Amino acid sequence: MACGEFSLIARYFDRVRSTRRDVETGIGDDCALLSVAEKQLLAISTDTLVSGIHFLPDISPRDLGYKALAVNLSDLAAMGADPAWLTLAITLPEVDESWLEAFSDSLFEQLDYYDMQLIGGDTTRGPLAMTLGIHGLVPAGRALKRSGARAGDWIYITGTPGDSAAGLAILQDRLDVENPQQADYLVKRHLRPKPRVLHGQALRDLASSAIDLSDGLISDLGHILKASDCGARIMLDWLPYSDAVRDNVDPEQALRWALSGGEDYELCFTVPELNRGALDVAIGNLGVPFTCIGQVGPASEGLHFFEDGKPVTVDLKGYDHFASH
Amino acid sequence: MACGEFSLIARYFDRVRSTRRDVETGIGDDCALLSVAEKQLLAISTDTLVSGIHFLPDISPRDLGYKALAVNLSDLAAMGADPAWLTLAITLPEVDESWLEAFSDSLFEQLDYYDMQLIGGDTTRGPLAMTLGIHGLVPAGRALKRSGARAGDWIYITGTPGDSAAGLAILQDRLDVENPQQADYLVKRHLRPKPRVLHGQALRDLASSAIDLSDGLISDLGHILKASDCGARIMLDWLPYSDAVRDNVDPEQALRWALSGGEDYELCFTVPELNRGALDVAIGNLGVPFTCIGQVGPASEGLHFFEDGKPVTVDLKGYDHFASH
Numbered sequence: 001m002a003c004g005e006f007s008l009i010a011r012y013f014d015r016v017r018s019t020r021r022d023v024e025t026g027i028g029d030d031c032a033l034l035s036v037a038e039k040q041l042l043a044i045s046t047d048t049l050v051s052g053i054h055f056l057p058d059i060s061p062r063d064l065g066y067k068a069l070a071v072n073l074s075d076l077a078a079m080g081a082d083p084a085w086l087t088l089a090i091t092l093p094e095v096d097e098s099w100l101e102a103f104s105d106s107l108f109e110q111l112d113y114y115d116m117q118l119i120g121g122d123t124t125r126g127p128l129a130m131t132l133g134i135h136g137l138v139p140a141g142r143a144l145k146r147s148g149a150r151a152g153d154w155i156y157i158t159g160t161p162g163d164s165a166a167g168l169a170i171l172q173d174r175l176d177v178e179n180p181q182q183a184d185y186l187v188k189r190h191l192r193p194k195p196r197v198l199h200g201q202a203l204r205d206l207a208s209s210a211i212d213l214s215d216g217l218i219s220d221l222g223h224i225l226k227a228s229d230c231g232a233r234i235m236l237d238w239l240p241y242s243d244a245v246r247d248n249v250d251p252e253q254a255l256r257w258a259l260s261g262g263e264d265y266e267l268c269f270t271v272p273e274l275n276r277g278a279l280d281v282a283i284g285n286l287g288v289p290f291t292c293i294g295q296v297g298p299a300s301e302g303l304h305f306f307e308d309g310k311p312v313t314v315d316l317k318g319y320d321h322f323a324s325h
Numbered sequence: 326m327a328c329g330e331f332s333l334i335a336r337y338f339d340r341v342r343s344t345r346r347d348v349e350t351g352i353g354d355d356c357a358l359l360s361v362a363e364k365q366l367l368a369i370s371t372d373t374l375v376s377g378i379h380f381l382p383d384i385s386p387r388d389l390g391y392k393a394l395a396v397n398l399s400d401l402a403a404m405g406a407d408p409a410w411l412t413l414a415i416t417l418p419e420v421d422e423s424w425l426e427a428f429s430d431s432l433f434e435q436l437d438y439y440d441m442q443l444i445g446g447d448t449t450r451g452p453l454a455m456t457l458g459i460h461g462l463v464p465a466g467r468a469l470k471r472s473g474a475r476a477g478d479w480i481y482i483t484g485t486p487g488d489s490a491a492g493l494a495i496l497q498d499r500l501d502v503e504n505p506q507q508a509d510y511l512v513k514r515h516l517r518p519k520p521r522v523l524h525g526q527a528l529r530d531l532a533s534s535a536i537d538l539s540d541g542l543i544s545d546l547g548h549i550l551k552a553s554d555c556g557a558r559i560m561l562d563w564l565p566y567s568d569a570v571r572d573n574v575d576p577e578q579a580l581r582w583a584l585s586g587g588e589d590y591e592l593c594f595t596v597p598e599l600n601r602g603a604l605d606v607a608i609g610n611l612g613v614p615f616t617c618i619g620q621v622g623p624a625s626e627g628l629h630f631f632e633d634g635k636p637v638t639v640d641l642k643g644y645d646h647f648a649s650h
Contacts, residue, residue, distance in 0.1 A: 024366060028552065029471050030403035030536060031368035031461070036361040041349060043356035046412040046458060048447045078355035087371040089414075089456040122373045122456070131414040131447070131456035133371060136356070146354050211355060227353065 009095060009123040012104040013088065020117045022084065032119035034085060034135075041143060043136040045075035051128040056171065061099045063191045065106030071214065072134040073114065073195035074265040078212040080144040080204040081136030083114040083197060088121040090130040114197065144203060144210035144269070149228035153208050153270040153296040156279075158196050158288050160242040161217055162254055163189035165261025175248065182244035189242075193265035199290075202282040203269055210269035216260035221268055222303065228270075231301035234294040237308055259314065270296055334420060334448040337429040338413060345442045347409065357444035359410060359460075366468060368461040370400035376453040381496060386424045388516045390431030396539065397459040398439065398520035399590040403537040405469040405529040406461030408439040408522060413446040415455040439522065469528060469535035469594070474553035478533050478595040478621040481604075483521050483613050485567040486542055487579055488514035490586025500573065507569035514567075518590035524615075527607040528594055535594035541585035546593055547628065553595075556626035559619040562633055584639065595621055 014027055025033040036042055049068050051057050059067075069086070076083050088107075092100075111118060119135075167190030169175035170183055177183040196212070203210060209228055211220045217234075225232055236255065245254050271279060283290055294306075305314050339352055350358040361367055374393050376382050384392075394411070401408050413432075417425075436443060444460075492515030494500035495508055502508040521537075528535060534553055536545045542559075550557055561580065570579050596604060608615055619631075630639050 025468070025470060030400040031370040031406065031468075033404070033463070033468055034367040034369065035465070036367060038363060042359040042361060042367070044359065044410075044412065044445060044458075044460070045356040046414050046445050046447055046456075048414040048416060048449045048456070050416060050449050050451045053449060053451065075355040079358070081356065085369075087369065087458060089371050089373040091373060091375060091454065120369060120371050122371055124373045124375050124378060124454075126375045126378065126454065127452055129416065129449075129451065129454070131371075131373070133369075133412060133458040135369070138358070140360070143350070143356075143358055145350060 009092065009100060012100045013118060013121060015108065020084065020115065023117050023119060026117060026119050032085070034119065036137065039140050040137045041140050043076055043079045043081035043138050043143065044133065045072060046131060046133050047072050047075070048129065048131045059191070061103035062106040065103040066110060066192055068130055068132055069107055069110045070193050070195050071265060072132045073197055074193070074212040074214065076134055076136040077195045077197045077200035078144060078210050078267060079136070079138060080142065080200040080210070081138040082201065083116045083134070083136050085117055085119045085135040086111065087119060087133040088130060090121065091124045091126040091128065093126065093128055139204070142204045144200060144207055146209055146211055146224045146227035149209040149224050149230050149270040149296050150272065151230055151296050151298045153272050154276060154292050155221065155232060155234070155268070155270055155294045155296060156290050156292050157213070157217070157266055157268045158199055158290045159264065159266040160240050160245065160289070161213060161264050161266060162245050162257030162261050163242050164193060164263040164265070165257035166245050166249055167191070168263070177244065177248045179247070182248060185242070185244045190263065193263065195265055196267045196288065198286050199267055199283050199288070202286070206275045206278055206282055207269040207271055210267055213264040213266045213268055214262060216262040217268065218259045218303070224268065224270065225303060229299045231297040231299050232294055232303050233297055234303070234305050236305055236312065238291065238293045240289060240291040255314070334417065334425060337425045338443060338446060340433065345409065345440065348442050348444060351442060351444050357410070359444065361462065364465050365462045366465050368401055368404045368406035368463050368468065369458065370397060371456060371458050372397050372400070373454065373456045384516070386428035387431040390428040391435060391517055393455055393457055394432055394435045395518050395520050396590060397457045398522055399518070399537040399539065401459055401461040402520045402522045402525035403469065403535050403592060404461070404463060405467065405525040405535070406463040407526065408441045408459070408461050410442055410444045410460040411436065412444060412458040413455060415446065416449045416451040416453065418451065418453055464529070467529045469525060469532055471534055471536055471549045471552035474534040474549050474555050474595040474621050475597065476555055476621050476623045478597050479601060479617050480546065480557060480559070480593070480595055480619045480621060481615050481617050482538070482542070482591055482593045483524055483615045484589065484591040485565050485570065485614070486538060486589050486591060487570050487582035487586050488567050489518060489588040489590070490582035491570050491574055492516065493588070502569065502573045504572070507573060510567070510569045515588065518588065520590055521592045521613065523611050524592055524608050524613070527611070531600040531603055531607055532594040532596055535592055538589040538591045538593055539587060541587040542593060543584045543628070549593070549595065550628060554624045556622040556624050557619055557628050558622055559628070559630050561630055561637065563616065563618045565614060565616040580639070
């Protein structure tokens with residue numbers, strides 16, 4: 001249902017750089033036709049990104065092409081799935097060829113990196129927005145679900161939460177970071193989050209549950225606890241911060257960003273005591289720190305926070321939740 | 326990435342009425358997890374519908390819920406695939422609960438009818454639009470592709486083309502139909518097109534190619550001819566019209582609507598001479614007429630039109646292509 005001149009947009013997305021063996025028919029028919037190997041499950045996720053809500057209206061097309069795919073890959077990572085195919089439905093206010101070239105170049109670079117193939121989509125005219133449908137594969141019975149956490153399991157996160165919120169604050173002139181390397185690091189963490197695809201795959205047989213940190217640690221961990229019918233104790237003094245946040249952000253703000261800043265696209269996962277020793281072998285060499293931040297408890301205990309071993313109350317009220325939520 | 330109050334929308338789409346055996350995990354995790362039976366291929370298609378472009382802004386939510394799914398099912402029908410799963414990413418300007426209830430009721434009625442399951446999605450705030458990702462299954466090697474037509478094959482369509490364009494013209498006060506049954510018939514053909522899912526399945530072993538009529542016969546048949554590297558002769562006097570169109574529409578306008586009105590969501594398919602006899606058995610009892618409208622020729626002949634056996638020129642210029650294209 002491409003309209004008029006808009007069909008020309010299709011050629012920016014019609015270039016097939018990688019051809020996967022499991023794609024029998026890609027773009028160009030009524031449907032794509034795909035084969036799924038025996039004993040593999042298909043993992044599917046869909047995310048919409050709207051200008052001014054999920055990304056700043058002045059974002060560069062290269063950054064947008066990167067991030068749109070990254071946030072969807074993060075959902076696959078959280079299931080432990082291997083990326084496979086993408087559909088892209090994009091709504092554009094006008095045909096801006098240099099914008100389209102930069103956006104699609106960036107998108108295809110990422111697709112190539114993950115050996116993914118664009119298998120279909122749609123282009124329409126309207127306010128800038130896009131919906132990506134991402135498809136991955138995971139061995140049957142080995143997917144990381146939200147519902148597998150058990151009391152006694154340890155809670156881990158990859159990376160350093162709050163970096164993305166700090167990066168956005170820099171872009172919106174709400175945070176001043178003098179050191180240019182640190183400023184650049186934080187902005188990149190917001191614009192170019194790295195989906196933890198390899199971590200997810202390596203955790204398949206070790207973690208009892210997993211989720212990606214899109215809305216913020218409290219909200220996302222809350223989904224695991226609800227799906228698993230558990231509570232949790234979070235040790236605030238165990239939370240890891242990047243040097244850039246530690247050097248430039250007031251500790252209270254850093255804590256808020258770590259707990260509810262969102263868009264870090266790191267993984268939060270739970271690991272039974274028995275598997276803790278194997279973690280280092282599995283994900284210790286992937287170049288990203290991982291940190292134990294607490295322990296799963298019974299549902300009756302709810303979600304509680306501790307500092308230096310003592311219970312504390314976290315007041316997230318008045319937190320200026322940033323524009324994208 | 327649902328924002329704030331918008332998470333309440335989720336509950337309208339979170340009701341699982343049907344539970345398919347091949348859905349291991351539906352809504353509620355980072356991804357849905359699905360199994361694909363051996364020797365089945367997955368067929369995937371994505372369509373975006375934007376208010377004012379793909380549907381009239383004052384369309385009823387029930388009609389919209391129906392049509393959004395129907396146009397996507399039509400893509401599966403054109404591949405001969407069995408409908409299986411749906412993802413729905415919907416952007417809404419506001420939370421209007423009565424609208425949501427009517428829209429989702431209508432959507433779920435159709436999902437139930439086709440034994441489909443909603444497996445995921447996303448809700449965001451913005452101008453009314455939606456992107457559906459539809460997933461179907463087709464036995465390996467038996468999908469109906471656009472590329473299989475050969476010179477000598479006969480060209481068929483289901484139903485009576487042009488009805489949808491006439492129905493839209495009534496809705497936009499561009500066509501006056503006195504007979505209320507006929508007016509109702511045409512409007513329904515626009516608002517409630519019937520995806521020819523059973524026809525597609527029945528044609529798997531008979532048709533050499535197929536496509537659904539979304540943009541209009543000339544445009545859509547053109548896709549088959551291009552993909553198959555063929556030309557075609559269309560016999561204009563063989564084109565079937567509904568009584569409602571024949572009684573109320575000027576013949577020249579009826580022809581234009583039949584050839585390029587679009588949105589009929591009927592199937593156009595090609596059948597080798599050898600399989601013509603079997604067509605009646607395969608699709609003769611499905612309650613929808615099917616008509617031979619011409620024959621595939623070599624690519625060098627291009628696409629030509631005939632009337633009473635003589636070549637004619639069809640002038641589609643000046644045609645007021647309706648708002649949705």
